[in-house]
Amino acid sequence: MAEYRQILKELRQAFPQPVSNQVHDSYVVFSFMRALDQVDAMKSASPLLGGPVELDYAAARRTRMPDDSSTLEEVNKQLVEHLAGMFIWGHPRSQINVVPAPTIPSIVGGLLPSIYNPNLCSDESSRHVAVAEIEVTAATADLVGYDPDRAGGIFTFGGTGTLLYAAKIGLEKACPGSGKTGQREPAVIVCSERAHYACRTVANWLGIGEDNVIQVPASANNELRPCLLESMCRDALKEGKKIAMIVATMGTTDAFGLDDLEAIRTIRDDLVDEFSLDYVPHIHADAVIGWAWSVFNDYDFEENRLEFRNRTVRALAGTARRIRHLGLSDSLGIDFHKTGFTPYVSSMFLTQTEEDYKLIARGDSTMPYLFQSGDYHPAKYTLETTRSGSGPMAALANLLLFGKDGLRSILGHLVSMAEVLREHLEAHASTSVLNNENFGPVTLFRVYPDGVDTFSEPEREQADPTYRERLLAHNDYNRRIYDLVHEDALRGEGVVISLTDCYRETDYGEPVVALKSYIMTPFSDEKYVDAVLESIWKARRAIAEQEIASQ
Numbered sequence: 001m002a003e004y005r006q007i008l009k010e011l012r013q014a015f016p017q018p019v020s021n022q023v024h025d026s027y028v029v030f031s032f033m034r035a036l037d038q039v040d041a042m043k044s045a046s047p048l049l050g051g052p053v054e055l056d057y058a059a060a061r062r063t064r065m066p067d068d069s070s071t072l073e074e075v076n077k078q079l080v081e082h083l084a085g086m087f088i089w090g091h092p093r094s095q096i097n098v099v100p101a102p103t104i105p106s107i108v109g110g111l112l113p114s115i116y117n118p119n120l121c122s123d124e125s126s127r128h129v130a131v132a133e134i135e136v137t138a139a140t141a142d143l144v145g146y147d148p149d150r151a152g153g154i155f156t157f158g159g160t161g162t163l164l165y166a167a168k169i170g171l172e173k174a175c176p177g178s179g180k181t182g183q184r185e186p187a188v189i190v191c192s193e194r195a196h197y198a199c200r201t202v203a204n205w206l207g208i209g210e211d212n213v214i215q216v217p218a219s220a221n222n223e224l225r226p227c228l229l230e231s232m233c234r235d236a237l238k239e240g241k242k243i244a245m246i247v248a249t250m251g252t253t254d255a256f257g258l259d260d261l262e263a264i265r266t267i268r269d270d271l272v273d274e275f276s277l278d279y280v281p282h283i284h285a286d287a288v289i290g291w292a293w294s295v296f297n298d299y300d301f302e303e304n305r306l307e308f309r310n311r312t313v314r315a316l317a318g319t320a321r322r323i324r325h326l327g328l329s330d331s332l333g334i335d336f337h338k339t340g341f342t343p344y345v346s347s348m349f350l351t352q353t354e355e356d357y358k359l360i361a362r363g364d365s366t367m368p369y370l371f372q373s374g375d376y377h378p379a380k381y382t383l384e385t386t387r388s389g390s391g392p393m394a395a396l397a398n399l400l401l402f403g404k405d406g407l408r409s410i411l412g413h414l415v416s417m418a419e420v421l422r423e424h425l426e427a428h429a430s431t432s433v434l435n436n437e438n439f440g441p442v443t444l445f446r447v448y449p450d451g452v453d454t455f456s457e458p459e460r461e462q463a464d465p466t467y468r469e470r471l472l473a474h475n476d477y478n479r480r481i482y483d484l485v486h487e488d489a490l491r492g493e494g495v496v497i498s499l500t501d502c503y504r505e506t507d508y509g510e511p512v513v514a515l516k517s518y519i520m521t522p523f524s525d526e527k528y529v530d531a532v533l534e535s536i537w538k539a540r541r542a543i544a545e546q547e548i549a550s551q
């Protein structure tokens with residue numbers, strides 16, 4: 001046998017067999033199981049796989065492709081080693097960020113396309129998996145208040161991708177033909193100062209320019225201030241600028257602030273009349289986090305069938321009052337890989353009407369390309385050519401797995417746990433909740449040393465420039481608390497939370513550091529909320545003792 005033939009023969013074993021071969025199938029599954037076993041050996045009471053690891057980038061740079069082939073077992077081992085030091089997002093001692101633990105069906109949903117490689121560029125290469133994208137589009141459209149018969153949805157490369165699509169469509173509405181001729185007129189993107197920085201990325205990449213992102217100030221509850229939106233839009237229009245897109249952030253990344261989409265829509269409609277605009281500025285709801293709360297749109301909070309406790313009902317209703325207006329937007333960003341518990345990447349861009357895709361379709365844009373033609377060729381209007389089937393399959397898996405009551409129960413539980421934490425933080429003299437008017441699973445708070453009046457301190461720090469020194473000292477204090485709490489957590493005693501360097505700026509321009517608890521795991525429970533608090537009190541004592549020792 002030729003030398004290469006021998007190598008080929010061995011490598012064929014590393015592919016799933018094209019013809020049914022159950023012995024080999026069990027080898028495939030077994031390889032995966034062995035990898036899982038190796039990962040399992042890295043688990044402990046700590047919310048970390050293996051121990052904390054130092055990342056050696058210098059060694060990484062010395063990596064070369066080997067001359068000889070490796071066995072599947074050798075490769076697996078190396079891959080597993082790359083998970084060392086990873087946080088286990090689903091661990092009850094994990095309250096880090098808006099990162100979910102994926103469900104088993106969503107993992108299978110991601111895995112099946114990994115084996116058979118459907119390509120969502122067209123239904124010719126993805127068959128029924130392309131239908132999954134339509135199924136998820138219809139179900140989600142119905143959930144958020146769009147008409148499922150008219151809505152159009154595509155999966156793309158993350159929440160940033162959803163904003164990119166929205167801005168691109170909005171730009172074509174405001175400045176028709178700009179995709180062909182290039183951007184010739186000044187255009188702006190209008191969003192809240194709390195909006196995700198992806199708005200700037202998109203402005204940069206589309207040639208709108210980051211300087212043309214108008215950031216409308218937000219109120220203390222992290223909502224865009226509608227009256228300022230109105231005056232800032234009016235100013236832009238008076239200066240002859242086109243509004244490419246207005247972004248309503250429905251669940252801000254740090255604080256879970258929810259913009260008043262209903263007011264934004266009214267303002268937009270009024271401006272169209274007032275300025276007799278020949279286009280309708282596109283409203284995109286960046287609901288990548290908040291969309292999931294749509295399951296409460298038809299939940300009767302009075303009846304409270306699922307028996308959430310009172311504080312939880314109030315928090316859920318406080319969110320529902322904003323989220324139930326999602327249907328007033330022209331398009332939506334939805335991350336199943338955030339509050340939908342799927343693996344990365346599973347982000348959907350959803351439009352009120354599929355007609356909007358004609359604006360960005362390649363070729364003759366007057367042709368009814370889309371669903372009417374019977375064939376499904378999304379690559380005619382998607383930015384990407386190849387798209388993985390994993391996103392829609394994982395999303396479909398969880399929509400089916402959870403059902404509305406399942407997602408209500410999980411979100412209700414996460415919010416309940418966050419409320420328990422807040423109840424304690426509010427009751428204690430040395431802690432102060434910063435986003436107490438935002439009702440999600442995330443709590444931003446500050447811890448203070450003894451002798452600080454936490455009733456007045458946060459407001460003073462925010463508004464009074466003579467408090468600058470105190471603010472900065474307390475910023476440091478919170479960083480020290482964070483470090484101690486983190487050490488505790490890695491020992492498997494406390495809980496991993498996170499720190500945000502600039503939850504917001506003070507009125508005099510300094511950053512306000514905040515501790516952040518983001519409860520996302522269905523395994524969270526009251527005793528782990530207590531563990532956060534105990535860990536904080538312990539850190540406060542340790543700092544107080546250090547101070548005494550150093551005096």
Ligand SMILES: *Cc1c(COP(=O)(O)O)cnc(C)c1O
Nearest residue numbers: 158159160196198252253286288
């Ligand atoms: C996370 C986030 C994004 C970016 O989404 P990715 O899926 O991480 O690309 C955009 N907007 C908001 C409000 C977010 O929280």
